[in-house]
Amino acid sequence: MNDQLRITGITVTPVAFRDPPLLNAVGVHEPYALRAIVEITTDQGLTGLGETYADEGHLRRLDRAARALTGMDVYALGAMYQRIAAGLADDTGADGSGLTGLITSSSTVDRVFSPFEVACLDIQGKAVGRPVSDLLGGAVRDEVPFSAYLFYKWAAHPGAEPDPWGEALDADAIVAQARRMIDAYGFTAIKLKGGVLPPEEEIEAVRALRAEFPSHPLRLDPNAAWSVPTSLKVATELDGVLEYLEDPTPGQKGMAEVARQSPMPLATNMCVVAFDELAPGVAQDAVQVVLSDHHYWGGLHRSKLLSGICETFGLGLSMHSNSHLGISLAAMTHLAAATPHLSYACDTHWPWKDEDVIQPGVFAFADGAVRVPRTPGLGIELDRDALARLHEQYLACGLRNRDDTGYMQRLHPGYRLRSPRW
Numbered sequence: 001m002n003d004q005l006r007i008t009g010i011t012v013t014p015v016a017f018r019d020p021p022l023l024n025a026v027g028v029h030e031p032y033a034l035r036a037i038v039e040i041t042t043d044q045g046l047t048g049l050g051e052t053y054a055d056e057g058h059l060r061r062l063d064r065a066a067r068a069l070t071g072m073d074v075y076a077l078g079a080m081y082q083r084i085a086a087g088l089a090d091d092t093g094a095d096g097s098g099l100t101g102l103i104t105s106s107s108t109v110d111r112v113f114s115p116f117e118v119a120c121l122d123i124q125g126k127a128v129g130r131p132v133s134d135l136l137g138g139a140v141r142d143e144v145p146f147s148a149y150l151f152y153k154w155a156a157h158p159g160a161e162p163d164p165w166g167e168a169l170d171a172d173a174i175v176a177q178a179r180r181m182i183d184a185y186g187f188t189a190i191k192l193k194g195g196v197l198p199p200e201e202e203i204e205a206v207r208a209l210r211a212e213f214p215s216h217p218l219r220l221d222p223n224a225a226w227s228v229p230t231s232l233k234v235a236t237e238l239d240g241v242l243e244y245l246e247d248p249t250p251g252q253k254g255m256a257e258v259a260r261q262s263p264m265p266l267a268t269n270m271c272v273v274a275f276d277e278l279a280p281g282v283a284q285d286a287v288q289v290v291l292s293d294h295h296y297w298g299g300l301h302r303s304k305l306l307s308g309i310c311e312t313f314g315l316g317l318s319m320h321s322n323s324h325l326g327i328s329l330a331a332m333t334h335l336a337a338a339t340p341h342l343s344y345a346c347d348t349h350w351p352w353k354d355e356d357v358i359q360p361g362v363f364a365f366a367d368g369a370v371r372v373p374r375t376p377g378l379g380i381e382l383d384r385d386a387l388a389r390l391h392e393q394y395l396a397c398g399l400r401n402r403d404d405t406g407y408m409q410r411l412h413p414g415y416r417l418r419s420p421r422w
Ligand SMILES: O=C([O-])C(=O)C[C@H](O)[C@@H](O)C(=O)[O-]
Pocket: 022, 023, 024, 100, 101, 102, 193, 221, 223, 269, 320, 321, 322, 323, 347
């Protein structure tokens, strides 16, 4: 029996999709978010999909990896990882904040390997007629809950028409945004992206959310915009209100200092973002919840490894998101379904986008959750016309790296990046 499935071709297509002017601690989202779509074809005609970042350095590494993987068996994931690691030995320069926006360090090999692993799992699932969640140990939940991810935002990108969400620059507007998102998607947990307004105003917004949504778990994430004393002040004022406080202050040492006195757990997608950061993070008790993200934790299997490490050391597990399309949502959903230790609603930027590269209809949110696809592989289909259109948009938009800070500085020349800012 020939049980191998050989990779005969890999295409990496950068795309750009419309993105509203969402504010964060490092600036503002540009008019388009960039992603790369990875498509793997095999000698038996099966194809698989992956999605990842599309900043220039990352694209170059993806292309190198794609050439190295062609001809390999889609089941040889360990050997693929090794081959990518060997191929990138001279090219591990960090993409800095350009790649993921707010992640300051992570492993290049894990980021590059991830979309290929997801695409291979999509193929493996199709080959055996099982959903990807079954390949990860089996789903322990039929649906995966996500949180309402709220942002302070401008009404429009300068010179453009207002987007349907409108301006949100104070507590009332954040509550209105939450109401609208929850009415549309049914989310049962809420995350507010902070680090934008002075902390007192963000505390006021969280309190207003609590008044309007008395039973929704709430999170606040200022992306390391606060000093240790400011973090402790906010944590004390929001005692009993937040389920966790995400990355209040920079670095593991500062986080550990805050954690020692914080009444609520601290979560991170900034100071523990790679396997070599876990041991010092645990030793210092810097964080109590790690936000996994298969895009930089090395794919779905390695995200499950992360889950096991978190479980072993008594850390909670949540899930992080950046602006993403449907292939990523599919991968996140299968992973979350097959990760028993995950006990928080996952982050998603899904409501903020209005175009995609997959055929519509797979992911209908009900009560804030999506059903885990039971069809083979990831359970999604590429929309080739949409892919071509979003690739054209990429070529035309001129953006080649995510640069929230640069965009803000072009619009407001006095803007300076500071961490902590308050
Ligand atoms: O939890 C987080 O830090 C994120 O979701 C990072 C993202 O880059 C977010 O801040 C954004 O989209 O501006």
